[in-house]
Amino acid sequence: MTGTSAMSPLLVALISGGVVLGALTGLLAYVTLLERKFAARMQSRVGPYRVGPHGLLQPIADGVKLLLKEHLVPDAADKGVFNLAPVIFFIPCMLIFASMPFAPGLGVADLNIGVLFFLAVSSMEIVGLFMAGWGSNNKYALISAMRAVNQIISYDLPFVMAALVPVMLAGSMKLSDIATAQQGLWFIAYPVIGQLAFIAFIVAGVAAENRTPFDILEAESELIAGFRVEYSGMKFAFIQLGEYAHVIGTSFLGAALFLGAWAGPGPSWLGPLWFTIKALLVFVLFTWVRWSFLRIKVDQILSISWKLLLPLTLLLLLATAVVIVIRSGAGV
Amino acid sequence: MSEVREIDYTGSERLTMNMGPQHPSAHGVFRAILTLEGEKIVAVDAVIGYLHRCHEKLAETLAYVQYPSIASKTDYVAAMASELAYVMAAEKIGQFEVPKRAQYLRVAVNELQRVASHLLWLGTWCLDMGGALGGGTSVFLYCIREREQILDLFESLVGARLLYGFHQVGGVRYDIPTGWVEQCRTTMDLIEQRLGEYESMLHDNAFFEMRTRGIGVISSQLAQDVGVCGPLLRASGVKYDLRRNAPYSSYEDFEFAVPVETEGDCHARYRVRMVEFRESIRIVRQVLDGLPEGPISSRPGVKSLAQVKVPKGEAYARVEGPRGEVGCYLVADGTNKPYRMKWRGASFSNLAVLPHIIPGVTVADVVAIMGSVDPVFGEVDR
Numbered sequence: 001m002t003g004t005s006a007m008s009p010l011l012v013a014l015i016s017g018g019v020v021l022g023a024l025t026g027l028l029a030y031v032t033l034l035e036r037k038f039a040a041r042m043q044s045r046v047g048p049y050r051v052g053p054h055g056l057l058q059p060i061a062d063g064v065k066l067l068l069k070e071h072l073v074p075d076a077a078d079k080g081v082f083n084l085a086p087v088i089f090f091i092p093c094m095l096i097f098a099s100m101p102f103a104p105g106l107g108v109a110d111l112n113i114g115v116l117f118f119l120a121v122s123s124m125e126i127v128g129l130f131m132a133g134w135g136s137n138n139k140y141a142l143i144s145a146m147r148a149v150n151q152i153i154s155y156d157l158p159f160v161m162a163a164l165v166p167v168m169l170a171g172s173m174k175l176s177d178i179a180t181a182q183q184g185l186w187f188i189a190y191p192v193i194g195q196l197a198f199i200a201f202i203v204a205g206v207a208a209e210n211r212t213p214f215d216i217l218e219a220e221s222e223l224i225a226g227f228r229v230e231y232s233g234m235k236f237a238f239i240q241l242g243e244y245a246h247v248i249g250t251s252f253l254g255a256a257l258f259l260g261a262w263a264g265p266g267p268s269w270l271g272p273l274w275f276t277i278k279a280l281l282v283f284v285l286f287t288w289v290r291w292s293f294l295r296i297k298v299d300q301i302l303s304i305s306w307k308l309l310l311p312l313t314l315l316l317l318l319a320t321a322v323v324i325v326i327r328s329g330a331g332v
Numbered sequence: 333m334s335e336v337r338e339i340d341y342t343g344s345e346r347l348t349m350n351m352g353p354q355h356p357s358a359h360g361v362f363r364a365i366l367t368l369e370g371e372k373i374v375a376v377d378a379v380i381g382y383l384h385r386c387h388e389k390l391a392e393t394l395a396y397v398q399y400p401s402i403a404s405k406t407d408y409v410a411a412m413a414s415e416l417a418y419v420m421a422a423e424k425i426g427q428f429e430v431p432k433r434a435q436y437l438r439v440a441v442n443e444l445q446r447v448a449s450h451l452l453w454l455g456t457w458c459l460d461m462g463g464a465l466g467g468g469t470s471v472f473l474y475c476i477r478e479r480e481q482i483l484d485l486f487e488s489l490v491g492a493r494l495l496y497g498f499h500q501v502g503g504v505r506y507d508i509p510t511g512w513v514e515q516c517r518t519t520m521d522l523i524e525q526r527l528g529e530y531e532s533m534l535h536d537n538a539f540f541e542m543r544t545r546g547i548g549v550i551s552s553q554l555a556q557d558v559g560v561c562g563p564l565l566r567a568s569g570v571k572y573d574l575r576r577n578a579p580y581s582s583y584e585d586f587e588f589a590v591p592v593e594t595e596g597d598c599h600a601r602y603r604v605r606m607v608e609f610r611e612s613i614r615i616v617r618q619v620l621d622g623l624p625e626g627p628i629s630s631r632p633g634v635k636s637l638a639q640v641k642v643p644k645g646e647a648y649a650r651v652e653g654p655r656g657e658v659g660c661y662l663v664a665d666g667t668n669k670p671y672r673m674k675w676r677g678a679s680f681s682n683l684a685v686l687p688h689i690i691p692g693v694t695v696a697d698v699v700a701i702m703g704s705v706d707p708v709f710g711e712v713d714r
Contacts, residue, residue: 043473139349143371143695212466213539221357221460221468221699291470294462294539297696298371 016108020097027276028244029059031283038284039291069233074137077230081135086231086238089128092121093242096249101176103262103271114175115167118253119160122208122246126152129217132239133227144226147298148217152208154305159204161313165197166257168320179261186260193320198258200313202282205250206289207301209243213293214301251282345369349695353382357460357699360709364686364698373698376690378683383713391673396422396640399670401497403660406675407711408494409452412445413653414660414675414711415499420580420649421662422501422670426642433626434503435582440619441489441498442581442651443612444516447523448482449654450605450612451475454530457602457703461543471530478526481519488512501640503629513620520613527609534602544598548689548701551596558688559681562656564705567604568596574652581651586618598704638668655679655706677711 040047048055099114101107133145170181187194207214218226228239255278262271352363361382367375403418404411455475462468483493490496534540555568573590575583591607593600642664650659659676
């Protein structure tokens, strides 16, 4: 879309933004179905089956249901904060796709600091989370919000460190450059460093997305539903969509950083398809982890992050630097 | 005996939080008023009684032929055990004889019930620790899948899946239908194999260990002081099982092990119950192998309310239910209804240990501890 120089840059940005947003919303809706079907198969169930053939219309039915639901606002809630929180939460979750190139030149804005933009924007969702927890004026929500601040700050660091390994290998923060750098060898296949970084990326990613075993924010057996306990209708839907957008965004980032982005057999116009398939594979990996493990406690989560994951990813980063220096022949 | 800490609601750092009566991990209707300092619990105030249904008063108005199917509703997850305690108390007063075949059938259904109840325990416990949107649901659904098979067995035997009315004074009400023994054997084989699958999913799982090791430790002394029973007592190093220490209904005929662990934490309770699964399956197999021929009851089938009259007297009968000692104290006055009746629920005395072990743990540990205690509130509140 960068080739359409006849149009004004603003119009191009608007159109491409709209296209990405539209495609994304559809993808998000159907990703929920994918997760439900996958989880159902894991648990020897069938999953959604009644709405449409094989439950294919289930996401639409869910959306309509949530649209029609009543918006309840608790009397004691801080109404401004309460109503604003889902939007504040949702915006950064969608914004992370802005820097994502879905194929060479196909994307909203292929920033030269794409990875940094992604990491910075995605950690902004904590603001919305905390507003939701605080504004609800509910004890469960408040405890959940406090846990959220703890956890997301703790896990953003190892997440950044893991994501920096491919950045260093490629020598660029631009996502399209990282994709190009993997044409010979995907970074996940990079001896030892690649696999370790990918594992760290998945672990920190699961935590940053608040999914089991790190879903202490929601923790419905302790905190009912955590920060979203008072939300209903579309506000609830915004929070859910935001969470799924974050997961899918992280999956796309994982596919871009480690799995060679749009590289794949066939003509180059199949690139976006390959990219989406790889992102969905990463998503299924997240889902698999989620539906396999028990939740761990908040203190254990923090100690895993600070005592294990962060030192390991730092070491990994150091090792990557050493490898790069040796390979470039600059001497040790 | 450790002191129950005084609840001090003053101080701005403290937060009082209700867990229940309606709560996803309350296992029924149970209210715990937690006083928190951050995530740590400094005091717990347990409130019970939301499920009180006047069981003991009801028993005075119902005939001996009627009440067994109501007795099921005390501990609705292990209905067979409470039915058995009730009819055993009546049999003890009236010196009624129970044919060998009936005794064996009672053992079989009670052990099947133990497996079913433990399956529900494992599932809901993991659900508490793993979340409705996480690995806990997977374990829960696997366990429910196997429990269904046992309920199918009960359905073909009694016609009901949850509340049976299988026992009657003097024996049992139904004989096994054709093909039941084979169906039972197949189910036992299947469940034994699936138990291995659960263990491979949980036993060496780091997350499971982190949630259960060293959590909710009940010392052997505390366990005996408070009067906990069943798997909790055995996980705290006390080898006490009524089936072995005070055999009833021909339990002395069967070979089985009584598992004992000494740690007293959630993981020890898990290990005890996992062994009990296998021992129960072993007993069921022995019953099926050695089931004697003969009548299933020393008294005719139920025709009228006045059919069973128990002579004047009183007795206490107890059985080892899945959750521990289920006792029934009965006072008879010679009519077809008891004069007075009192339940001793295993969950009730097990629940009494909570205020001793919960202060000092975190909110997340409460659900793990509650799940490992495995209370059924129908039995607590009666």
